[in-house]
Amino acid sequence: MKKYLFLSPAKLNLVLQVLSRREDGYHNLYTIFQKIDLFDEIEIKKGTLDFRLDFISDRGDIPLEENLVYKAYIKFKETFRINENHHIRVKKTIPIGAGLGGGSSNAATILKGLAYIYGIDREEPLLYSIAKSLGADVPFFLSPYVAAIGEGIGDVLIPYPSFQAWYLLICPNFEISTKWAYQNLGLTNSKNPVYYSTEVSPWRHPQGLINDFKALVFNKFPFLKELETKLKTFGCCAVSLSGTGPTIFGIFEKEPPFYVYETLKRTLKEVKVFLLQNLE
Structure with a gap:
């Protein structure tokens, strides 16, 4: 059974402007995202008999139907027709519900991690489609940018310098x-x-x-x-x-x-x- 370990970073919104409400219920934004060196750890074991998701957190488990890691995992498997099962272990350091994007980062890290395991290009458009369907911040965490301007609902990304701070x-x-x-x-x-x-x-x-x-x-x-x-x-x-x-x-x-x-x-x-x- 092969095991893979990935780091899942937090982000700050250095700037967050809400420009208009959209017909789909979302809002058009102008934001500046910045990744910071605060990480959750995600371990993926490949080829297990059954699926298991373990969260190590001081807040307890998140119900599967609300869990972005689970949603990302299922959508990845369905999209790329993966039949194997996996054990996923998420060790939380990023505070939950703090405005630091921990859940979105975890979802993106699952997509990147599984893409790496199965040899799928990280620039694969289907990955970004999955990311956007999971939440407005997920595409930023999937992207290679450490800082970016986010437009649209936050999913239209423009590279931005990562100023030392x-x-x-x-x-x-x-x-x-x-x-x-x-x-x-x-x-x-x-x-x-x-x-x-x-x-x-x-x-x-x-x-x-x-x-x-x-x-x-x-x-x-x-x-x-x-x-x-x-x-x-x-x-x-x-x-x-x-x-x-x-x-x-x-x-x-x-x-x-x-x-x-x-x-x-x-x-x-x-x-x-x-x-x-x-x-x-």
Whole structure:
């Protein structure tokens, strides 16, 4: 029985602008994705007698009918007519429901992993069709880009520079429903995006890091506003919300003193704190 191990990275939305509501229920976006060095581990054993999916997480198992790993696995097998069974083990490090794309990344990693195992080109259009059907963020994780502008529903990708930075992440121990966030955004008219050039890092643009959900989410969860203020006191050059939250991240262009990370870990007992870099 052959075993394969793959890393599944998290992402930040450095920018997230919601432009219009679509007839299919999705929204047109302008976002900047950035992969970061926070990973889940996915192990695939090939040629097992039966299928098994194991999650190692402090949040317990996710029901199969809601699990993007399972959905990606089934769609891959059906699309490429694979008859073998597999044992899949997902060791979670990326917090669940934190706006860091862990589920989407896991789904894309399953597609990439199985494509590698069965000799299917990663640029195969059918893989991207599966990815898009699974969720708006999955194509980015399937792509070779470590940073990209996402347009359409986030699936139309334009390469973007991965500007060197350190990210201090604070992940509260609650989730924010993406559905709730979009339903309550109050978007009434279509709008044009504020564009970001590739010449300077997005946090150096005059408009800063735009996230259209920030005011809504901070109003509903004042604790997140307090975390933003706390990060600013440590000298971050920018602070924002990833996706619809609840993760707050602060950006340093040089590695911050270690006491910053240690202080937050010590004083914020009910959250997870990470000090990370972007992938390059």
